[in-house]
Amino acid sequence: MSGIFFTEDEIRFREEVREFAKRVIAPQAEEVEKGMYPGPLLRKIGEAGYMRQLHPIEYGGSAKGVVYEIIVAEEIAGVSAPTDMSRTASSTLCAIPISRFGNDEQKRKYLTPIIRGEKIGAIGITEPNVGSDTAGMQTTAVRDGDEYVINGEKRFITNGADCDIITLFVVNPDVPAKRGMCTFIFPTDTDGFKVERIYGLMGMHGMRIAHLRFENCRIPAENLLDREGMGFNILMDELNTERISIAGEVIGVARAAFDTAVQYSTERVQFNRPINRFEGVSFKIADMATQLDAAELLTLRAARLVDRGERAGKESAMAKVFSVDYAFEICNQALQVLGGIGYTTDYPVERYLRDVRIGMLGGGTSEIMKFLIQREVYREFELKAAMEKRTVPLEVASSSQKGETPD
Numbered sequence: 001m002s003g004i005f006f007t008e009d010e011i012r013f014r015e016e017v018r019e020f021a022k023r024v025i026a027p028q029a030e031e032v033e034k035g036m037y038p039g040p041l042l043r044k045i046g047e048a049g050y051m052r053q054l055h056p057i058e059y060g061g062s063a064k065g066v067v068y069e070i071i072v073a074e075e076i077a078g079v080s081a082p083t084d085m086s087r088t089a090s091s092t093l094c095a096i097p098i099s100r101f102g103n104d105e106q107k108r109k110y111l112t113p114i115i116r117g118e119k120i121g122a123i124g125i126t127e128p129n130v131g132s133d134t135a136g137m138q139t140t141a142v143r144d145g146d147e148y149v150i151n152g153e154k155r156f157i158t159n160g161a162d163c164d165i166i167t168l169f170v171v172n173p174d175v176p177a178k179r180g181m182c183t184f185i186f187p188t189d190t191d192g193f194k195v196e197r198i199y200g201l202m203g204m205h206g207m208r209i210a211h212l213r214f215e216n217c218r219i220p221a222e223n224l225l226d227r228e229g230m231g232f233n234i235l236m237d238e239l240n241t242e243r244i245s246i247a248g249e250v251i252g253v254a255r256a257a258f259d260t261a262v263q264y265s266t267e268r269v270q271f272n273r274p275i276n277r278f279e280g281v282s283f284k285i286a287d288m289a290t291q292l293d294a295a296e297l298l299t300l301r302a303a304r305l306v307d308r309g310e311r312a313g314k315e316s317a318m319a320k321v322f323s324v325d326y327a328f329e330i331c332n333q334a335l336q337v338l339g340g341i342g343y344t345t346d347y348p349v350e351r352y353l354r355d356v357r358i359g360m361l362g363g364g365t366s367e368i369m370k371f372l373i374q375r376e377v378y379r380e381f382e383l384k385a386a387m388e389k390r391t392v393p394l395e396v397a398s399s400s401q402k403g404e405t406p407d
């Protein structure tokens with residue numbers, strides 16, 4: 001997309017990341033697709049400095065912000081989506097809570113090695129009985145002297161079988177729901193920690209998505225992030241950036257599918273002409289180009305808002321749900337442009353289609369994104385209505401608005 005939307009520095013940065021992704025990640029993409037876990041590539045990504053953008057300079061970050069994060073996500077996912085998924089699980093999902101809520105010692109000990117790619121991180125939210133309804137979490141942490149004792153299970157954990165630490169969300173069983181949620185930095189060499197199984201996946205081959213068990217795991221109290229009861233706030237803060245990052249990833253994959261379809265449509269000849277001469281094909285390309293730019297703009301808006309310090313919950317949800325829906329559609333239409341060969345593994349488009357599908361699930365499902373968007377829409381509607389009522393004479397307003405203030 002042109003310089004109207006990205007600054008000169010952002011465009012230069014994108015070119016650097018693109019060159020790195022082509023030179024270092026692309027040669028491994030085939031092996032990853034065949035099942036090679038991409039975790040070891042994180043060291044190279046860390047050395048190149050592409051895990052730094054969301055983190056403070058004093059701990060090894062570059063503090064460039066979320067726009068730079070989506071540029072990295074797009075460019076790395078465009079050549080190997082599982083590699084970027086592994087990267088984001090570590091330096092985005094696991095690291096954001098430490099970066100934003102950790103103390104100096106926690107950041108030095110855990111954040112810096114993750115940013116450098118020396119250690120691998122994961123985030124532990126989902127459980128067998130807890131998916132969308134995160135407030136119903138069942139894994140517990142009970143204080144015992146200078147330690148907490150952790151018991152429970154987490155499932156679908158990206159990097160879970162191979163990581164050094166997990167940013168782990170748990171509850172204090174004595175405090176109900178959201179108010180009891182706490183976040184810990186959990187070292188995976190703790191006794192009682194077990195990788196129970198690795199799931200087979202539709203796409204994102206190479207990723208090792210794990211089911212984890214915690215049995216009387218004792219970790220030092222100093223591994224608590226912020227304070228008890230802050231877990232839900234930490235989670236909501238992390239999810240906002242995660243959603244924008246996922247939007248960047250799927251845009252990167254969709255752009256790769258789009259580029260493949262454009263090129264193929266100029267080379268493939270049927271009825272004595274390249275197939276792009278048929279509107280049935282070229283109008284698909286027009287739709288894909290428009291959808292890609294729309295997804296990019298929504299994602300850029302959310303990223304710039306978060307970089308400005310705004311919460312942007314609605315905008316992040318919009319960016320994610322729109323980008324994943326259209327990324328899936330773009331990959332599907334790209335496959336159609338390629339015809340039968342698109343369905344084979346001779347071209348990567350069938351892989352792109354399988355890889356982007358996770359976007360509708362991870363970081364909150366598309367249904368949950370729509371729930372969040374409509375909730376904000378009605379909140380804004382109520383707020384506007386309440387503000388309009390303020391213009392009503394004071395004595396009328398004070399009687400009619402009793403108890404109706406929007407939360």
Ligand SMILES: Cc1cc2nc3c(=O)[nH]c(=O)nc-3n(C[C@H](O)[C@H](O)[C@H](O)COP(=O)(O)OP(=O)(O)OC[C@H]3O[C@@H](n4cnc5c(N)ncnc54)[C@H](O)[C@@H]3O)c2cc1C
Pocket residue numbers: 089122123124125126130131132133155156157158159201204209358361362363364365366367368371
């Ligand atoms: C490959 C992969 C990697 C993952 N990585 C991680 C990770 O690293 N860490 C982690 O913690 N989790 C991870 N997850 C888990 C992921 O975030 C969850 O799968 C997701 O949040 C949905 O939870 P669930 O699967 O339990 O679905 P459920 O919550 O059981 O939902 C099932 C269906 O019901 C719908 N639904 C539920 N509630 C509502 C509602 N109120 N309104 C409308 N519809 C609703 C959902 O949208 C969905 O369609 C990963 C998942 C996968 C597949």
